[in-house]
Amino acid sequence: MRKWIWIIIAALWLLLLFMPWQGIPPLHKFLLYPNSVLQVEMEDQTKTLSNSRFPGLNISFDERGVPHIFAETEEELAFGMGISHAKDRQFQLEMLMRTVKGRLSEVVGVEGLESDRWWIKFDFENKSKLAFQQLQETDPQIAGIFKAYADGYNYLLKQQNEAQKAPEFHLLGFEPSPMDPYTPIMLIRYMDKVLNYSENDLKFSALKKHLSQSLIDYYYPLQSDLAFPIYPELSSNDSLDPQAGIIPYTSQSDFPQAETRTGGNNEVGSNNWAVAAEKSATGNAFLCNDTHLPLDLPGTWYEVHQVVNGKVCHGFSIPGTPMVISGYTDKVAWGMTNATWDLSEFYKLETNDNNQYKLDGQWEELEATTVQIPVKGQEDFDYTYFSSFFGPADYMEGELLATQWVGEKFELNEMKAFLDVRNATSVQEAHKALLGFGHPAQNFVLADNQGNIGMVTAGYALLHSRPQRGISLGNRKSNLAKFTHLGNRLVVLEPGKGWNHSANQQQVKSDFTPYLNSLFAPTARGRRISTMLMSKDKIDRDYLKKMHGDVVDGEWPLLKKMILESAPESFL
Template structure:
């Protein structure tokens, strides 16, 4: 990775021109790439070789000390918060500038500026969803309501921009050199835009697909296949929780005006199945030392540079350490001397779709009740590298932007759907993290969360006074049962949201009797919670495995929590495989391998360790079986979503002869047994192909965990075939492209003990030794000692720099 030949550079450049359709005249001259003083070779130098003792940074009130440990983790010591965040912006840009800018350009719908027309459809979709619009409203909110936070965000931007101003051609990140462009100034707007981008990554909706399913299946069968609660649910907030508040009444219309068409438009991208997170905290009564222990491991795309950047941020009154988000202020998941906190996605449906009826082709007004409301337009100029700009006119209603219309993803002239989303309503998530960073107790934690709107998150908390807590936080619309599950008629005012759940009535718990709090993307509460809560993607396995283990465990140690984060037990397989084997019965395919595979499955202990073959066989058999069950349903030429694996297995176990298993295109009546046998036959075919092409089918070889560069075509900057276990639905949720993007364990005693790791490295430079040095540690389930450092500590120092 450190040294590259001329021909390798040439291959990357020419390949890029072909793959991303960048005109050849836009590619930098080869001579500039291989220039030993300014080109590619300068990016093979690691940061410790470039260290300087002092750096000039304007607008500081006092010098800021930056101490790098042996893993290039910076520890910043500043006199004031403004100095601290100005320095954070500068230091983060030193190591992650290209990543920061690339992600915010993606969030703004500006990727076409970098790679050309291949990204135009992506940019149009991003603009039409209104991410930049939401960030503009966030800026307006800060300008009108919180100038103190705005000043800190602007200080961070000033730090980034001072680094950009000092940046030489030699130190320019290599991605800029290959893609032939330069960084532009940072701004407070970009920091807010980054947080909106996270909302878009984590929120999903299936209104379109559910509307089509309702038309295909009817309401009764739809409810059967997609029940709102599982039979053995174990919610985020313990079922014993008593809701001691008077809920706000929500009025449901007597008749609900749903559009009755089948909609054949392409849905927006959704969070990838298997993406999720875990967090939990155990009370001192369950731990060996009598101290609370908190754990967090958000599961996201495995990318390089890593989504996270580890830092310690200190002033004379506070020291906080953890995972930062390059481009945003403060620590997102971390701890200080008094508390620790972490986040998981709460998977709440906070965006809904409304069919808009325009008065005429001008689209200047739309029907709302008995009136015609005035619409507005926003012309999005999308600059395209090597071509003229593309102008996209987006109509805005009071609901939000009209994403689907006659010009975008619609086959019909009369199809117009507007998106209503909490991201478009002005909020101050940045303040939440600034306050959490210096919080001292449960009261401070709650005050910080009151400023948080989106994306919905489960915030876990622990303090050195012994409190543990969980709060499901976001700005949640008041909805009647079923509202937002299907596309709605925007001409009917009865379909409007009826306000928002008050913050103090969001689902929460403090010091429950069971001695722990936890979340793993499952349903937030049981059915006693007085507000309607819905999402299609609630998790059914990780949460039960986690809660089952936490109930059993006593005398818990930090090492126990590390083991739990790396737990490979496949609860789905433990429940489903006996069902599959029973339904397979005495059936045997005409294959000498069938008995071997079946015996390996029967001998398997349900752990998805990297050397296990049973995990591979189960994955292929189960997926082929589920595909067989729902193949007819998924043949619809309109988008639909298939029932969850959990519901499919439940029906196979309890109602194997149910009519849902019948395949109308085949003769006779099919049962679950038919699909299990068909899935087994398909598994035999798939495995025969696999064994012919590759020498082994152990789980790690089959799964091929890859940590991919943010530009997929830059394969040389990615790390493939990482040898590690885990998988979707497991606590160690490491799949092929998704997994634990950050693991943290904190024990809050008289002295805080903390451990953390992520699959990458501190440097964003592929030529640095600190680019991917954490990956082997992460893959083995090991951790770095992540304790707080004092300003005078001298052990394990890589180098020191003073900003002055």
């Protein structure tokens, strides 16, 4: 009798494990240990890849999980980076790729629709495919690196068993997607979204209904009196001659859901600074980079040690690209902070009942595109957006607005710029390499093994004919703002003071600043870094550690001064 009881229990247990239960993943993938995603992995941390495209590639992981990749060629190195990112950041990359493609809803349900609707109107997947095809003709080396990176990622996917897949795939009930070679091009747009996209102009347009222009200028000045620029050397002679302005549009909506980015939001940026040989206690240059991106799990950065044909590079990559984004070689070092420019613009389109919009006095066709967005657990969602001279257009709070955004720029290849920086032998060569960096615009700090340092703000700025905030009228082609690369304009190499710094504040204190943005980060961080760098004749490692750990409230003295200057005498 007992024998039959145990047989019945075993049968019920197997039924429980393999029966599909609504709303939960298959239980056998978690509770049967030989196939469970919860089992402890006993795999050797040194990977030999004799059956791969690059049998000589060697990847080992140290006690901190940092990969050490030894390769003979750039493509072999990229293959190893693809394997490493697939091993450690597979689910993160899956969700990043789905986000930019507008395919989140397919695996997370209706909660992903808002994101999918926003991304899909830019059609970045098809545009990235086209950019990669062009790259195969214009720069086959970079195209080959991108393909090798995707091949490495997909190689590991094919080698994995069920237990080695990230638990999230089992919980959500879908399989990992293979990577395409255009993925590094596509995912740059995600960093653009994180670092520079904002809908501040929508709020500024609505604000005009509630405040007079004088009060708007008082609370949100185009340029702060407390400006503390990155490049004081350039501030006195850097200006533009404003031309005739564009007539702004005052919306009837307050845009309560707008994605705003204030000066305080830019505190998510970073600090960096460098010390030249003449101010260094060791006679060598120092470079420090403290990235203030949010603490996420998994994080944005991925540390890696690369050795290709004997050349060493150590630093941080970002899953989705084989390049080191912030790091050093035996010749140069580089780091960055966000430039915090306003790189998105919105245009109100005047339309008629014939699906047309007025441009330069003529009615132009609004090209409508309808896409079906797969939604997990529901029917596909039909979404329609429009194409215009100013960019993709969609309805926001009942207003048909076209969006112009730096993420749509495909002329430069940012990953090629990082490869060239890694191969540079001096700050001058590194600066030249960064002229190929398009977006998101960054303040790059540089140092080399000859003791020289530099700072260059590389990337596209979105410049109108004069500073303005709010929604623009999309009725004339001349109203379209122009993208201008500033890598040769905002640069100081080998500064005479022997040090430099940036902390997301404005680059220059001049009439040029409002063309870039009016909501930079507060200046307290930059002021404190500057004070500490000036306070010692010779700077050593211990002092740099002290700077990294320094905690001072630099905002209150500045705020106190403003309060005393602004408050009525009766309050003092």
